Amino acid sequence: MxxxxxxxxxxxxxxxxxxxxxxxxxxxxxxxxxxxxxxxxxxxxxxxxxxxxxxxxxxxxxxxxxxxxxxxxxxxxxxxxxxxxxxxxxxxxxxxxxxxxxxxxxxxxxxxxxxxxxxxxxxxxxxxxxxxxxxxxxxxxxxxxxxxxxxxxxxxxxxxxxxxxxxxxxxxxxxxxxxxxxxxxxxxxxxxxxxxxxxxxxxxxxxxxxxxxxxxxTLLTNSEGKKMGKSVNGAVWLDSKKTSPYDFYQYWRNVDDADVEKCLSLLTFLPMEEVRRLGRLEGSGINEAKTVLAYEVTKLIHGEEEADKAKKAAEALFSGGGNMEGVPTSSIDKDMIGSSLIDVLVATKILPSKGEARRLISQNGLSINDEKVSDIGRTLSEQDFKQGFVLIRRGKKNYNKIVIK
Structure with a gap:
């Protein structure tokens, strides 16, 4: 061929x-x-x-x-x-x-x-x-x-x-x-x-x-014809400092079902026989295909070690396990404790703007330590640092950790 x-x-x-x-x-x-x-x-x-x-x-x-x-x-x-x-x-x-x-x-x-x-x-x-x-x-x-x-x-x-x-x-x-x-x-x-x-x-x-x-x-578009490669924080970059390997992995793990086969075909070197097999999976089976997609693309961009860490971190979070090694981590100075949660999220670049943070909170899309944040004025307290970190969740599957320097 x-x-x-x-x-x-x-x-x-x-x-x-x-x-x-x-x-x-x-x-x-x-x-x-x-x-x-x-x-x-x-x-x-x-x-x-x-x-x-x-x-x-x-x-x-x-x-x-x-x-x-x-x-x-x-x-x-x-x-x-x-x-x-x-x-x-x-x-x-x-x-x-x-x-x-x-x-x-x-x-x-x-x-x-x-x-x-x-x-x-x-x-x-x-x-x-x-x-x-x-x-x-x-x-x-x-x-x-x-x-x-x-x-x-x-x-x-x-x-x-x-x-x-x-x-x-x-x-x-x-x-x-x-x-x-x-x-x-x-x-x-x-x-x-x-x-x-x-x-x-x-x-x-x-x-x-x-x-x-x-x-x-072909341009990299989703099933609705819109360009792929945009996340809450903007573009999905290849530089690990701009988009962490975990966030990168999660982006592909969360693509629409209709886009999985196309992305496997265009963005991995998997044989087409395997691509078509994964593309035919339905129901809960499509999650296998998404996991393969996320792992293969992350491995190509960030290497096998980072792909393994991202996959294990994702599995630990969704199974309730404790392996947080691959979750993107931001650190703050101790004097930021007591500050507005919104200010902390923007300062750590977990969210790009205060407006985006307010939108997520108003849509019940932001959680701290698995508790929904409903108060826009909520502050970050010392009690939030359970096991030495705060776990932030954006939407259903995007996680970040915050630790104190």
Whole structure:
């Protein structure tokens, strides 16, 4: 089975520019391909993880990945899927985020001995001569055609800045540069990047008179079509400091029943026979599939030891056991005892805001030591620290411990 068949069977492939040609080159040749990552945060998130899974499948089949970090495009900001303009970042923020991305990617992709490449488009975009650029590249782009692209349509209602309008040209130019430097002939990306990918394919074919191809993969969405990867505290990050291994495990343990088979297929390397078996489970049996999903994804991101700890902690909490080793733990100074519980939860970043804390309390969604919190003004007392910690529960299955420094 070729990698094309693997990606198709597992549900990754969404759109292709030249289906029969792409299938043939992936079966018969070793292709250099790229996926772009704009460093808009200091960690990758679960949406990026799906892209890393595609890169890993491709690399295992003998193809060479380029992870293109957008040190240049991050200065502009991708308007795709946005109703407003992205926050402008400083050079220092972008440089820091690039290093974080590199460190995380190396856990999934083998960059040794030229088997994969990390490139930074800031190397060629930041020193461009603008007049030369628009004469060489801009002449190949039709404004009328660009305005029909999905990535711009949403922004036209509120206003699209000329800064962002340049993004498609820059992404197309990235593909051209990678084609010239590394003979890269295939661009991959989420389906929301289709218009930008088409621009790069067309640019190479015009400028170089060479074949170039594009393929998009499905976005990580739930059965209702909404993007996955959001929790009470915001995005589900791959960095353990931003989303603990336990919270990460719990996110996948709590996905809707209808999304389990899809997530097993896209986010694990389990054989499809096993994926389909788990996907067929119903009733209480679906919990087995969710446990397998949570464990496998956590193991890939955080390693087997952390996955084991998260699984044991979850099982201990739900069975009434005492193994709390893997539960995310925050510490507070002793002088915070007597403070508002809401203030403590926000200070420890267990909850992102006071508004979110009040909402949880008003909806009976917050417990302390297994007792529902009904009073918004409740304070944290010394008596709450049973066995040396306070156990906070958010919703049905999200737990945190608070200890005193």
């Amino acid at each position: 070729s990698v094309y068949d693997v990606l198709l069977e597992r549900g990754y492939i969404k759109q292709l520019t030249h289906e029969s040609e792409i299938r043939e080159i992936l079966e018969k040749e070793k292709v250099t391909f790229y996926i772009g990552f704009d460093p808009t945060a200091d960690s990758l998130h679960v949406g990026h993880f799906l892209q890393l899974m595609v890169m890993s499948h491709m690399q295992k089949a003998g193809h060479r990945p380029i992870a293109l970090i957008g040190g240049g495009t991050a200065m502009v900001g991708d308007p795709t899927g946005r109703t407003d303009m992205r926050k402008m970042m400083t050079d220092e923020e972008i440089a820091h985020n690039i290093q974080c991305f590199k460190d995380q990617m190396s856990r999934f992709i083998d960059f040794s001995n030229g088997k994969a490449i990390i490139a930074n488009n800031g190397d060629w975009l930041l020193n461009l001569n603008y007049i030369k650029f628009i004469r060489e590249i801009g002449v190949h782009f039709s404004v009328n055609k660009m305005l029909t692209a999905e990535c711009f349509k949403q922004r036209l209602e509120k206003g699209l800045s000329f800064l962002e309008f340049n993004y498609m040209l820059m992404q197309g130019y990235d593909f051209l540069e990678l084609n010239r430097k590394y003979d890269c002939s295939l661009e991959l990306g989420g389906d929301d990047q289709w218009s930008n990918i088409l621009a790069g394919v067309d640019l190479i074919r015009r400028k170089e008179q060479k074949p170039a191809y594009g393929m998009t993969f």
